[in-house]
Amino acid sequence: MEALPALSVPVTIYDIAREAxxxxxxxxxxxxxxxxxxxxxxxxxxxxxxHFNYHPHPYARGLARKRTNAFLAVIPFFTTFFFLEILHGVQSALADGETDLLLHGVSHPDHAEPSLRRVSSRGRFDGILYFSMRLPDDFVQEVKQLKVPLVLVDAYHPDFDSFSVENVVGARQATAHLHALGHRRIGMLAANLESLPARERLSGYRQGLEEAGIAYDASIVLSSTSPRLDGFTRETGYELMGRFIAMGSRRPSAVFVSSDVQAAGALMAVQDAGLRCPEDFAIIGFDDIALAGHIGLTTMRQPLVEMGRLAVQRLNERLATPDLPITQHSFVPELVVRRSCGSGSPSAPELTTTQLTYSHA
Amino acid sequence: MEALPALSVPVTIYDIAREAxxxxxxxxxxxxxxxxxxxxxxxxxxxxxxHFNYHPHPYARGLARKRTNAFLAVIPFFTTFFFLEILHGVQSALADGETDLLLHGVSHPDHAEPSLRRVSSRGRFDGILYFSMRLPDDFVQEVKQLKVPLVLVDAYHPDFDSFSVENVVGARQATAHLHALGHRRIGMLAANLESLPARERLSGYRQGLEEAGIAYDASIVLSSTSPRLDGFTRETGYELMGRFIAMGSRRPSAVFVSSDVQAAGALMAVQDAGLRCPEDFAIIGFDDIALAGHIGLTTMRQPLVEMGRLAVQRLNERLATPDLPITQHSFVPELVVRRSCGSGSPSAPELTTTQLTYSHA
DNA sequence: CGTCGCGGTGGAAGCCCTTCCAGCTCTTTC
DNA sequence: GAAAGAGCTGGAAGGGCTTCCACCGCGACG
Structure with a gap:
């Protein structure tokens, strides 16, 4: 161990053994x-x-240990804001520095499969985090056969651990909030009802009305028919909000919008019509993506960061103890008051992160 | 090859050889x-x-080939919107399905180093994509010594390939746009001038004024002193815009804001003051992150997706031909007209993606 | 009719680790 | 004083692949 680190570039365990x-x-x-x-x-x-800046070679290690120390994250790129936050949580849970994250962006829900093919190549990762998308049936088979642990986030399948959000409860609470603010004519701007979350949120809205003793009025429930991203787009929000505005005196005084992205469009429509937001329309969204903060949108927060973190934790647990019983976690969204509904503090951009609550399903 | 795929779970190359x-x-x-x-x-x-669903084991392959078929992306998580788009481009360039992406989110610019430590562990990836952050000196040494190719995106270092944006030119064009719209009293809302991009954009603004024959007026150039994210936050936008508003009749009629995120805050400040955006203030941002579309912000587009794509391409080229001369690509941002400056179409959310232009440095 | 060369092919060696078994040196115990 | 452990340690085997060298058969060539 006299010489300088002049060993050939790849320092191996043999070099270290010899020198020591x-x-x-x-x-x-x-x-x-x-x-x-x-x-x-x-x-x-x-x-x-x-002294020689030696580090065990990860691949050699992986080969010998039959373990990769990497997780695969299969993520929809189209729900941009959304997954970003979850990823944040994932990263922080991985911060031990032992495990790497392999990213697989899927640019369209129907294109998940091709990129999943690679999953069959065992030996690239120890576990899978699967986000927000429906799990194709043949993929389910493959994963189960390969015995690669998989955790679902913002998705559900009976055979896998999952972390998701109580859409129904959240929508009910959003509606209740509008009611509590004094609104009696509360409309809903929904996404494409082909999608499950869209239906669940509608259902929660109806429950909310019922609890408030308000009769359901189909004329102020508009839903998108767009197939694109199941209607969870700014464009649908803009367009449907335009229809509300056009209703004149028969229009609702408050609208529950089924996602923040749509709510952004709705806000633009309101502005374009020369109307103002808390005053002429109260608008509440759903998701609490970062955008919501930027535009002062009151919304229902999904604990995205936390979900990411817990998903990783769960994957680690399952790796350690493969035959743990499957658990389905479900979070209750939390009301975040900004200014689009007129209540709460004005709009000085808040910096705080509120606590989140959750419960078992 | 008569039997069913009843070989022991890990099918190896030996199994296939025997059966065939x-x-x-x-x-x-x-x-x-x-x-x-x-x-x-x-x-x-x-x-x-x-028949046996055989796939070569990636780690065994990597070990034998001395190649991992994976790239590491070191990304700042705090500039959320920003990197997301670049990542999109990266993914699409990786779509060959041969190369994997390893993600390394850095949650604070000063925390890049610890996570870079892992870089020293050769054998995890073939190349590095490094985003938007300053490259610590000792890391430069390490990378060069390890001979791992590295490509910078939205960053610059003389010793590495890079793709970045002409901040000066973009800011000049933004200013010119405001001038073309008839504005003569054009202010600037800058980020923390400690940061290079902030200074470059200020410098471009001044050039723009000069070209328009407008004298520089320091009283309508406000800059952030916040150390947090170099002042590129919604909060600084909100606060500084408030100061403009408070200037009364001496306030500018148009403001060039050094980033979209800040512009979002500025727009909120305008609204909160009971003022309106194209009418009372023309506001132009910089970046064209997705948020800009959501709030109808006119801004200077950086071709983020394209940058991501080209960065990957460059990494592949350098892998193939290690002693290629180093190139520094520099993109010229492009004006995207929405409604915050009052010109162009109203605000029906646009769906088109405009072409991008770029030039060599 | 020998020789060359070429399209194909088999498999040992090597990539860099982990793991397991054997073995070594002291203590401890009866 | 022998036997049995306890505490460490060395290194062969094995993990699944790529690569290179050796080799085989056969048509072409002189």
Whole structure:
């Protein structure tokens, strides 16, 4: 260990063993924190390793251990804001620095399959995080056969662990909030009802009305028929809001919009019509993506960051104990008051992150 | 090859070789598209492989080939909108399905280093995409010594390939646009001038004024002193816009804001003051993140998707030909007219993606 | 009719680790 | 004083692939 680190560029475990006068087994044990290495030897090995800037080769390790220390995240790129936050949580849970994240952006829900093909190639990752998309049936088979643990986020399948959100409850609460603010004529601007979340949110809205003792009025419930992203787009929000505005005196005084992105469009429509938001229309969204803060939108928060974090945690647990019973976690969204409904503080941009609550399903 | 795929779960190249009555070398050649395999043998091997759902083990491959087929993306998570789009481009360039993307979110610019430590562990990826952050000096050393190709996106360093944006030119054009719309009293809302992009955009603004024959007036140039994200936040936009509003009759009629995020805050301030945007203030941003579309912000587009795509392409080129001369690409931002400046179509959310232009540095 | 070359092919060696078994040196125990 | 452990350690085998060298058969060539 006299010389400078002039060893050939790829420093291997053999180099370290030789320089430290130990066997390769011992070096390996040191790097795996195996207890049966004397303190003195351990220190010597570590010194030499640091000196040569040695790091075990991850692939060699993976091959020998039959473990990759990487997770695959299959994520829809089209719901931009949404997954971003979840990813944030995922990252922070991975911060141990031991596990890597492999990203697989899917640019269209129907294009998930091709990129899933690669999953069949065992040996790239230890587990899968699957976001917001329906799980194709043959993929389910494949994953189960390969015995790769998979955790669903913002999605549901009976055979896998999942973390999702109580759409019905959230929508009910949103409606209740509008009611509590004094609104009696509350409309809903829904996404394409072909999609489950859209239907659930509509259903929650109806429950909310019922609890408030308000009769359901189909004329102030507009839903998108757009197939694109199931209608969860700014464009549908803009267009449908225009129809509300055109109703004149028969229009609702408040609208529950089924997503923040749509609500952004709705807000633009209101502005374009020369109307103002808390005053002429109260608008509440759903999701609490970062955009909501930027435009002062009152909305129902989904604990996205937390969901990401817990999903990783769950994956680790399942890796450690494969036959854990499957659990389905379900979060209750939380009201975030900004200014689009007129209540709460004005609009000084808030910096705080509120606590989140959740419950078991 | 009579039996069902009842081979032990991990199917190896040996299994396939045996079942297809060939040597492992031949199987390997088939999977690597080596020319010297007879058509007949190739077909037979592929049939058997498909039958047993065989895929070469990526780690074993990586170990033997000394190549990982993965890129590392080091990305700031705090500039959410921004990197998202770039990532989109990266993904699409990776769509060949051969290369994987390893994600490394950095939640604070100062925290890049710890996560970079892992870079020293050779053998995890073949190349690095480094986004929007300053490259720490010791990291530069390390990367160069390890000879891992690195491409910078939205950042610059003389020793590496990079793709960035002409901040000066873009800011000049933004200013020119305001001038063309008839504005003569044009202010600027800048980020923290400690940061280079902030300074460049200010400098472009001044050039723009000069070209328009307007004298520079320091009283209507406000800059943030916030250290947080170098002042590129909604909060600074809100606050500084408030100061403009408070100027009464001496206030500018148009404001060039140094980023879309800040512009979002500025728009909120305008609204909160009971003023309206194209009418009382023309506001132009910079970046064209997705948010800009959602709030109808006129802005200077950076071709983010394209940058991501080209960065990947460049990395591949450099991998193929390591001693290519270093190139620094620089894009000229493009004006995207929405409604915050009052010109152009009203605000029906646009769906089109405009062409982008770019030039060599 | 030998020799060359070429399209194909088999498989050993090597990539860099982990793991397991054997073995070594001291203590401890009866 | 022998036997049995306890505490460490060395290194072969194995993980699944690529690559290279050796080799085989056969048509072409002189």
């Amino acid at each position: 006068n130990v066997g390769i087994g011992t070096v390996s044990r040191v790097f795996n924190n195996h207890p049966s290495v004397s303190e003195e030897t351990r220190r010597r090995v570590l010194t030499v390793a640091a | 009555n060939v040597g492992i070398g031949t199987v390997s050649r088939v999977f690597n598209n080596h020319p010297s395999v007879s058509e007949e043998t190739r077909r037979r091997v592929l049939t058997v492989a498909a």
